[in-house]
Amino acid sequence: MSTLTKTGWDVVIGLEVHAQLLTRSKMFCGCPTAFGARPNSQTCPVCQGMPGVLPVVNRRAIEFGIKTALAFTCRINPACRFARKHYYYPDMPKNFQISQYEEPLAEDGALEIDVDGASRAIGIQRLHLEEDVGKLLHEGTLETAQASLVDYNRSGVPLMETVSRPDLRSPEEAAAYLRAFRAVLVYLGVCDGNMEEGSLRCDANVSLRPRGATELGTKVEIKNMNSFRNVKLALEFEVKRQRQALAAGERIVQETRLWDADRGYTRAMRSKEYAHDYRYFPEPDLVPLEIERAWVDAIRAALPELPRQRRERFVRQYGLPPYDAGVLTQSRALAEYYEAAVREFRQPKIVSNWIMSELLRELPGDDERAIERAPVPPANLAGLLRLIEDGTISGKIAKDVFQKMVGSGEDARTIVAREGLTQVADEGALAAVIDQVLAQNPKAVEDYKGGKTAAKGALVGQVMKATRGKANPAIVNRLLEEKLSKI
Numbered sequence: 001m002s003t004l005t006k007t008g009w010d011v012v013i014g015l016e017v018h019a020q021l022l023t024r025s026k027m028f029c030g031c032p033t034a035f036g037a038r039p040n041s042q043t044c045p046v047c048q049g050m051p052g053v054l055p056v057v058n059r060r061a062i063e064f065g066i067k068t069a070l071a072f073t074c075r076i077n078p079a080c081r082f083a084r085k086h087y088y089y090p091d092m093p094k095n096f097q098i099s100q101y102e103e104p105l106a107e108d109g110a111l112e113i114d115v116d117g118a119s120r121a122i123g124i125q126r127l128h129l130e131e132d133v134g135k136l137l138h139e140g141t142l143e144t145a146q147a148s149l150v151d152y153n154r155s156g157v158p159l160m161e162t163v164s165r166p167d168l169r170s171p172e173e174a175a176a177y178l179r180a181f182r183a184v185l186v187y188l189g190v191c192d193g194n195m196e197e198g199s200l201r202c203d204a205n206v207s208l209r210p211r212g213a214t215e216l217g218t219k220v221e222i223k224n225m226n227s228f229r230n231v232k233l234a235l236e237f238e239v240k241r242q243r244q245a246l247a248a249g250e251r252i253v254q255e256t257r258l259w260d261a262d263r264g265y266t267r268a269m270r271s272k273e274y275a276h277d278y279r280y281f282p283e284p285d286l287v288p289l290e291i292e293r294a295w296v297d298a299i300r301a302a303l304p305e306l307p308r309q310r311r312e313r314f315v316r317q318y319g320l321p322p323y324d325a326g327v328l329t330q331s332r333a334l335a336e337y338y339e340a341a342v343r344e345f346r347q348p349k350i351v352s353n354w355i356m357s358e359l360l361r362e363l364p365g366d367d368e369r370a371i372e373r374a375p376v377p378p379a380n381l382a383g384l385l386r387l388i389e390d391g392t393i394s395g396k397i398a399k400d401v402f403q404k405m406v407g408s409g410e411d412a413r414t415i416v417a418r419e420g421l422t423q424v425a426d427e428g429a430l431a432a433v434i435d436q437v438l439a440q441n442p443k444a445v446e447d448y449k450g451g452k453t454a455a456k457g458a459l460v461g462q463v464m465k466a467t468r469g470k471a472n473p474a475i476v477n478r479l480l481e482e483k484l485s486k487i
Contacts, residue, residue: 008210008211009208009209009210009211010208010209010211010212010213011170011171011206011208011239012166012168012207012208012216012217013168013171013173013174013205013206013235014167014168014204014205014219015163015164015177015178015181015202015204015205016161016162016164016202016203016205017161017162017164017202018132018159018160018161018200018201018202018203019162019185019190019193019199020132020157020158020198020199020200021061021064021157021159021190021191022064022189022190022192023058023064023158024060025058026047026131026157026158027057027058027061027129027131027157027158028046028047028056028057028058028156029044029046029047029055029056029156030044031043031046031047031156033157033158035199037153039137039151040153042153043152043153047093047152047156048155049092049093049094049095055285057082057286058158061129061158061160062105063299064160064188065105065106065128065160066291066296066299067190068162068188069105069106069127070296070299070300070303071184071188071306072109072110072124072127073109074106074107074108074109075106075109076105076291076296077104077105077106077107078290078291079103079288079289080100080104080288080291081100081103081282081283081288082100082129082130082283082286083099083100083101083102083280083282083283084096084097084098084099084279084280085097085099085130085278086278086280087277087278089133090134090136091133091134091135091136091150091155092134093134093155097131098130098131098283099128099131099161100128100130101128101280104126104127104128105127105128105291106126106127106128107125108124108125109124109127110122110123111180111181111184113177114176114180115172115173115176116172122164122165122168122173122177123167124163124164124165125163125164127160127161127163128160128161129158129159129160129161130159130161131155131156131157131159132155132156132158132159133154134152134154134155135150135154135198136149136150137149137151154198160190160191162181166205166207171231171232171239172232174231174232174235175228175229175231175232178202178231179228180307182195182200183307183330183331185200186331187304187305187306187307187331187332188304189332195226196226196227198226201226202225203222203225204221204231204235204238205219205220205221205222206222206235206239207219207220207242208239208242208243208246217252218251218253218254219254220242220253220254220255220257221257222234222256222257222258222266223256223258223259223269224258224260224261225259230259230261233264234259234266237259237265238266241265241266254271255268255269255271256269256270256271311326311329312325314329318342318348318349318352319348319349320352327356327360328352328355328356331371333372334371337355337371338352338355338378340378340379341355341378341379341381344379344382344383345381345382345385345386345389347385347389350385351381351382354381354384354385358402359376359381362374362375362406375406375407376402376405376406380405380411383411384398384402384405384412385398387401387412387413387416391472392416392422393416393421393422393470394470394471394472394473396469397470398412400421401415401416401421430463430467430471430472430475430479431483433467433471434463434479434483435483436466437459437463438459438484440462441458441459441462444458445459445484448484449484456480456481459480459484460473460476463476463480464476
């Protein structure tokens with residue numbers, strides 16, 4: 001646990017996670033949701049907030065919300081409704097946001113996290129749907145900009161907000177929660193989880209209270225954290241700031257603060273609003289939603305295997321260490337790649353080693369879906385491993401062949417045949433090479449006879465060098481041992 005909590009204060013953290021849903025159209029209109037389009041090219045009178053227009057609920061967004069709520073073991077409310085949340089900001093065309101308040105889609109769930117080898121469940125208070133707002137584009141930094149432009153393409157994109165209970169007790173736990181949360185969304189296919197592009201955004205509420213107290217302290221909201229690392233760093237700074245302020249007898253003010261990643265600190269943005277400040281009232285243009293039990297049951301039956309379940313199965317079914325299983329299940333596509341390769345080559349740990357040490361090195365570290373475009377398909381990786389297993393090539397040559405497979409897209413057998421890389425297993429030919437190496441390295445021979453066993457490794461290396469790595473290592477070691485024993 002963080003050293004920040006090893007003081008006279010308990011740290012209390014709750015996270016609000018906003019996820020843009022992977023629907024093709026917006027929450028209340030038919031405009032597309034593709035990221036990166038020309039500013040204000042994906043808008044219409046509905047998402048621009050023009051007078052007289054009427055919203056229509058996106059059924060697919062409701063389905064994605066139910067799917068996510070079930071994955072977090074939430075209770076799906078049989079009826080829910082949308083409300084108007086009023087506040088004024090340039091990126092919100094209507095000066096209110098259609099959201100959910102008193103009657104959300106789902107409540108009372110949990111997400112299990114792992115920190116320092118221990119697991120515990122973090123409560124989820126509620127999950128509701130709303131529309132996203134636009135995006136401000138500043139000409140320069142926020143402080144120095146002479147003008148700010150508004151892009152309404154994002155306005156109206158389906159947004160799912162999930163609010164955790166104040167169960168997190170350290171910045172490390174908060175980062176672990178967000179990682180586990182994101183993994184579930186990506187497995188479900190409801191959000192791409194791209195924090196840099198803003199499709200997954202996180203706000204944190206953090207407060208301190210005297211050790212052992214039950215009453216919550218004054219909470220401060222932290223915004224503008226666009227990575228797991230920044231969530232952890234921002235919370236570490238804020239906990240330290242509040243602890244120092246309380247030690248000096250200062251009063252913590254309920255406010256919203258922005259995380260400045262470049263300078264490494266939080267700064268005041270505005271006083272924190274209370275729920276009544278938003279003047280919520282039911283959205284008059286949308287009828288309440290009735291969630292049919294049969295629909296919920298059908299969505300539940302179609303849920304995929306989730307990350308924790310898959311990780312536990314990989315340990316149980318394939319005998320993998322927990323670390324390997326954790327790496328291989330970090331994305332659904334990677335887990336499916338692994339299982340496809342194991343079906344072709346039934347040596348689970350060997351497949352795991354090659355994926356983690358060779359394949360992942362060839363993929364962009366920040367693109368989990370890159371495995372779907374992997375330059376070496378699962379069947380080709382399995383084919384390479386079979387060539388090692390049957391002695392056609394050595395492990396060293398296999399790594400060179402793998403690099404050629406990455407560059408060319410060819411299978412291993414084609415490359416080995418074309419370049420003459422088949423392993424030398426002829427004992428007569430290898431014996432002749434060994435005799436030559438022994439004659440050229442008399443000192444290594446004397447060192448070995450004198451008890452320096454490492455000298456044998458040097459001699460093996462010379463044989464492999466002389467055969468350009470194609471000699472069968474097992475045969476070389478046996479023949480060399482026999483010849484050295486006779487000297």
